[in-house]
Amino acid sequence: MTRITVKVDGSSFTDEVEPRTLLVHYLREQLGKTGTVVGCDTGNCGSCTVHLDGRSVKSCSLLAVQADGHEVTTIEGLSTNGQLHPMQQAFHEHHALQCGYCTPGMIMQSIDLIADNPDPSDEDVRLGLEGNLCRCTGYQNIVKAVQAAAAAGGAQ
Amino acid sequence: MTTTEDRPATEIGNPRLRKEDARLITGRTRWTDNIVLPGMQHIAMVRSPFAHARITSIDTEAARAATGVVAVITGADIADEQGALPNAWAVVSDQQAPVHPSMAVDHVAFAGEIVAMVIARTAAEANDAAELVDVDYEELAPALELRAAARDEVIAHPDLGTNVSAVWAYDSAESGTGGDVEAAIAAARNGGIVIEKEIRQQRLIPAFMEPRAIVVDPTTEQMTVWSSTQVPHFVRIFIALVLGIPESKIRVIAPDVGGGFGGKLQFTPEEVLTVIAARRTGKPCKYCETRSESLMAAHHGRDQWQQVTLAATADGTVTGLKVELTVDMGAYLGLVTSAIPLLGAFMYNGIYKFPSYHLGITNVFTNKTWTDAYRGAGRPEATYAIERVMDELAARVGVDPLEIRERNWIKHEEFPFSTVSGLQYDSGNYEAATAKARELFGYDDLRKEQAERRESGDPVQLGIGISTYTEMCGLAPSRWLGSMGYVGGGWEHAAVRMLPTGKVEVVTGTSPHGQGHETAWSQLVADRLGVAFEDVEVLHGDTQVAVRGLDTYGSRSLAVGGMAVLAAADKVIEKAKPIAAQLLEANTDDLDFSAGRYGVRGTDAGMTLAELAFAVFQGHKLDGSAEGCLDADATLDPDDFSFPHGTHLCAVEVDTETGETKIRSYVSVDDVGVVVNPLIVEGQVHGGLAQGIAQALYEEAVHDDSGTLITGSFDQYLLPGAPDLPRFETARTETPATTNQLGVKGVGEAGTIASTPAVVNAIVDALRPLGVTDVVMPCTPYRVWKAIQEGAQS
Ligand code: FES
Numbered sequence: 001m002t003r004i005t006v007k008v009d010g011s012s013f014t015d016e017v018e019p020r021t022l023l024v025h026y027l028r029e030q031l032g033k034t035g036t037v038v039g040c041d042t043g044n045c046g047s048c049t050v051h052l053d054g055r056s057v058k059s060c061s062l063l064a065v066q067a068d069g070h071e072v073t074t075i076e077g078l079s080t081n082g083q084l085h086p087m088q089q090a091f092h093e094h095h096a097l098q099c100g101y102c103t104p105g106m107i108m109q110s111i112d113l114i115a116d117n118p119d120p121s122d123e124d125v126r127l128g129l130e131g132n133l134c135r136c137t138g139y140q141n142i143v144k145a146v147q148a149a150a151a152a153g154g155a156q
Numbered sequence: 157m158t159t160t161e162d163r164p165a166t167e168i169g170n171p172r173l174r175k176e177d178a179r180l181i182t183g184r185t186r187w188t189d190n191i192v193l194p195g196m197q198h199i200a201m202v203r204s205p206f207a208h209a210r211i212t213s214i215d216t217e218a219a220r221a222a223t224g225v226v227a228v229i230t231g232a233d234i235a236d237e238q239g240a241l242p243n244a245w246a247v248v249s250d251q252q253a254p255v256h257p258s259m260a261v262d263h264v265a266f267a268g269e270i271v272a273m274v275i276a277r278t279a280a281e282a283n284d285a286a287e288l289v290d291v292d293y294e295e296l297a298p299a300l301e302l303r304a305a306a307r308d309e310v311i312a313h314p315d316l317g318t319n320v321s322a323v324w325a326y327d328s329a330e331s332g333t334g335g336d337v338e339a340a341i342a343a344a345r346n347g348g349i350v351i352e353k354e355i356r357q358q359r360l361i362p363a364f365m366e367p368r369a370i371v372v373d374p375t376t377e378q379m380t381v382w383s384s385t386q387v388p389h390f391v392r393i394f395i396a397l398v399l400g401i402p403e404s405k406i407r408v409i410a411p412d413v414g415g416g417f418g419g420k421l422q423f424t425p426e427e428v429l430t431v432i433a434a435r436r437t438g439k440p441c442k443y444c445e446t447r448s449e450s451l452m453a454a455h456h457g458r459d460q461w462q463q464v465t466l467a468a469t470a471d472g473t474v475t476g477l478k479v480e481l482t483v484d485m486g487a488y489l490g491l492v493t494s495a496i497p498l499l500g501a502f503m504y505n506g507i508y509k510f511p512s513y514h515l516g517i518t519n520v521f522t523n524k525t526w527t528d529a530y531r532g533a534g535r536p537e538a539t540y541a542i543e544r545v546m547d548e549l550a551a552r553v554g555v556d557p558l559e560i561r562e563r564n565w566i567k568h569e570e571f572p573f574s575t576v577s578g579l580q581y582d583s584g585n586y587e588a589a590t591a592k593a594r595e596l597f598g599y600d601d602l603r604k605e606q607a608e609r610r611e612s613g614d615p616v617q618l619g620i621g622i623s624t625y626t627e628m629c630g631l632a633p634s635r636w637l638g639s640m641g642y643v644g645g646g647w648e649h650a651a652v653r654m655l656p657t658g659k660v661e662v663v664t665g666t667s668p669h670g671q672g673h674e675t676a677w678s679q680l681v682a683d684r685l686g687v688a689f690e691d692v693e694v695l696h697g698d699t700q701v702a703v704r705g706l707d708t709y710g711s712r713s714l715a716v717g718g719m720a721v722l723a724a725a726d727k728v729i730e731k732a733k734p735i736a737a738q739l740l741e742a743n744t745d746d747l748d749f750s751a752g753r754y755g756v757r758g759t760d761a762g763m764t765l766a767e768l769a770f771a772v773f774q775g776h777k778l779d780g781s782a783e784g785c786l787d788a789d790a791t792l793d794p795d796d797f798s799f800p801h802g803t804h805l806c807a808v809e810v811d812t813e814t815g816e817t818k819i820r821s822y823v824s825v826d827d828v829g830v831v832v833n834p835l836i837v838e839g840q841v842h843g844g845l846a847q848g849i850a851q852a853l854y855e856e857a858v859h860d861d862s863g864t865l866i867t868g869s870f871d872q873y874l875l876p877g878a879p880d881l882p883r884f885e886t887a888r889t890e891t892p893a894t895t896n897q898l899g900v901k902g903v904g905e906a907g908t909i910a911s912t913p914a915v916v917n918a919i920v921d922a923l924r925p926l927g928v929t930d931v932v933m934p935c936t937p938y939r940v941w942k943a944i945q946e947g948a949q950s
């Protein structure tokens with residue numbers, strides 16, 4: 001067991017974890033952050049995407065111990081004072097989700113994408129979301145949502 | 157209650173943003189894997205690495221001794237307890253099928269079949285111990301190649317003695333719905349045109365994003381089962397039938413479900429085994445499959461060989477169609493495995509007026525993962541075959557493929573139309589959808605550009621693909637299902653409850669997993685009852701709440717389930733009438749219901765439904781002459797199928813040097829009848845297109861020579877990502893269905909059905925001058941390149 005201290009969605013946690021525990025399992029099982037989900041076992045799907053110190057990472061491809069001393073934001077920590085993050089709002093307004101399983105990861109990755117590129121073209125968005133799979137939407141409305149959030153200044 | 161003035165004129169057609177989004181975009185979700193119960197134990201499955209083998213021994217001692225392990229269970233341990241998994245659709249009375257155990261006892265028939273399970277305190281301990289279960293196998297020769305299996309060269313289930321499960325045929329001459337196809341073919345060989353084509357429908361994997369998960373709590377009076385399923389009502393009935401537990405002692409909940417596409421229209425071994433684990437240990441148990449397990453062991457789809465013969469006159473008027481299907485069941489029959497080709501059987505004639513038709517189906521077992529429903533289920537296969545062949549016919553006649561379709565399709569003034577396969581198409585307007593698609597696509601300009609590129613010998617050639625389709629939706633009239641050998645019905649159930657505070661609770665037997673029923677059903681009820689959209693709450697997916705239902709698949713939810721909701725709402729209005737009359741001291745004949753209110757004609761007097769709901773809640777002023785309750789249940793059995801249709805046009809650019817295909821533009825015009833929520837409909841079309849295009853270009857489940865699934869992870873099974881798909885241009889025409897009160901048809905499968913042939917027709921069209929007449933799916937760069945090389949040689 002290894003002792004780690006991680007700040008997740010604004011709260012600080014100190015825990016004993018097995019060295020092999022994946023960050024996603026630590027988030028889900030020890031912290032109850034079940035908004036972040038697992039869609040594969042090969043790092044392909046991006047369902048598990050969270051932010052580590054403000055940049056997107058696949059939390060299934062990171063060990064919990066690697067998050068020691070860092071700050072994690074999950075989908076559950078995005079809205080402030082009941083106010084949706086502009087990216088969440090854009091996904092809703094543009095019908096960018098159906099079953100919603102890929103959605104937390106998509107939203108976290110999209111926020112990262114427009115932080116790098118505040119005015120992405122259709123192709124920029126598609127390439128930026130390459131590591132996030134969605135089986136329901138065909139991506140078109142996701143692209144629209146990301147561009148709308150970018151236009152609304154969602155990068156801030 | 158919001159006042160009626162705040163509402164749009166009608167909710168039908170209103171692009172409402174979805175109610176269900178609020179929890180999904182914030183992570184406040186209830187996926188089955190999120191459920192944690194006190195004392196909950198975790199299950200890991202041990203699966204066969206071999207496609208076909210006998211189990212000679214299983215040593216569980218080391219696993220049993222590992223830390224945290226509560227129990228290790230083998231097939232022999234539960235041989236008398238596990239029963240057999242059901243097939244609900246015997247397509248012929250002498251259908252052959254092996255017993256389908258949830259856990260193999262002494263014989264495994266596909267790689268991935270469960271041979272043991274470990275129950276432990278944590279998932280990690282269960283997984284670790286599963287590695288310690290030592291299984292000895294005696295390998296047997298696997299039956300893998302479908303057509304060889306059909307010839308019984310190697311037998312998948314030695315006890316059965318044959319791989320052939322069922323042979324079924326429809327013949328228009330025998331059924332009296334058309335002429336003799338053999339005569340038509342013979343005549344066409346004499347001066348007409350005969351096109352013969354062999355088509356491979358590759359094996360696909362539904363690959364819903366949420367892996368399947370099950371939690372069973374045996375500590376309550378009713379055992380509670382949470383399952384990531386499309387069909388909670390089916391699961392309840394089958395747990396009862398298979399395990400002998402009284403149905404009344406079982407509660408099944410489908411909480412948030414992350415996609416299904418037919419892949420979660422199943423009663424699974426994992427469900428049975430999790431129930432057994434919980435029952436044996438007396439503790440809550442959870443099983444969550446990994447993605448690798450999901451790809452290997454959740455049922456697959458498609459996998460057919462289609463032998464198509466089309467007869468036509470020299471000018472391209474079709475005179476007959478003959479199709480022989482060889483269909484891979486995989487190792488076992490699931491719920492409706494055997495009937496998937498049957499669901500396509502009546503669709504091979506598509507939108508056309510063929511005078512003769514014959515279809516033969518041979519269902520065959522192999523030692524591969526069992527197949528069953530995948531989006532479209534039989535109908536994409538049928539549409540692909542006929543639309544590919546119509547293009548070949550156009551090429552032979554030397555006319556534009558749109559023209560050959562027009563020459564053969566049912567004209568809008570000819571509806572209702574009885575087809576050669578015995579269905580009655582109620583409505584449609586193929587001319588309108590095609591004209592609209594043609595215009596949006598810029599068809600003539602693209603044809604011009606194509607001619608120029610051909611002329612100049614451009615290494616990147618342009619191809620234009622056409623696909624016109626119709627499908628039978630709204631599964632299904634119970635009488636029809638019964639006549640076809642299905643054990644269940646096709647009705648749907650709903651309830652509408654008026655709460656004393658004026659809110660409305662709608663209970664539906666459908667079980668959405670991304671389709672937005674909470675939003676769309678709210679619209680239906682708001683519209684019908686004249687209440688605010690926000691005041692309607694839709695409940696589903698819990699057999700203790702939605703006590704009756706037949707769930708969600710086959711584009712049935714709106715056309716059947718939605719109409720049941722309307723029927724229940726209508727009953728509420730009826731039940732409110734005598735109560736309103738009594739309270740308003742008026743004659744029922746003098747009451748009119750509009751905008752949510754009963755008014756006394758010619759006066760200002762009236763009461764809203766909300767006021768009436770409160771009045772019946774109090775009961776103070778009721779005289780007892782009418783039931784003091786506004787709530788109503790309704791069960792609706794559809795009169796007939798609905799038949800959406802549409803025209804899709806796809807332009808591809810094919811690099812003739814590398815074989816690379818790029819979709820340049822894609823236009824879909826779908827006629828799904830009256831639309832309740834255009835936003836949801838468009839989303840369904842997009843997602844359907846993505847899956848159909850994926851079949852054309854990317855996806856295929858591949859097994860190696862030993863029967864191991866090579867495409868066992870998302871590294872090898874290529875779900876398209878955002879960069880792999882084009883922008884879609886979607887539009888609609890609206891020809892109301894006449895088979896239900898709203899005129900709706902169904903949209904869940906349309907995009908998938910139409911897009912696969914549109915893309916492949918486009919690729920072949922690009923390469924036809926190079927001698928290419930076909931490319932095998934998925935049309936990878938290598939396959940396209942190879943087709944070009946072969947074309948050059950021919
Ligand atoms: S769970 Fe699929 S990439 Fe992390």
Ligand code: FES
Pocket residue numbers: 096097098099100101102103133134135136137365414415670
């Ligand atoms: S919305 Fe279902 S996987 Fe993306």
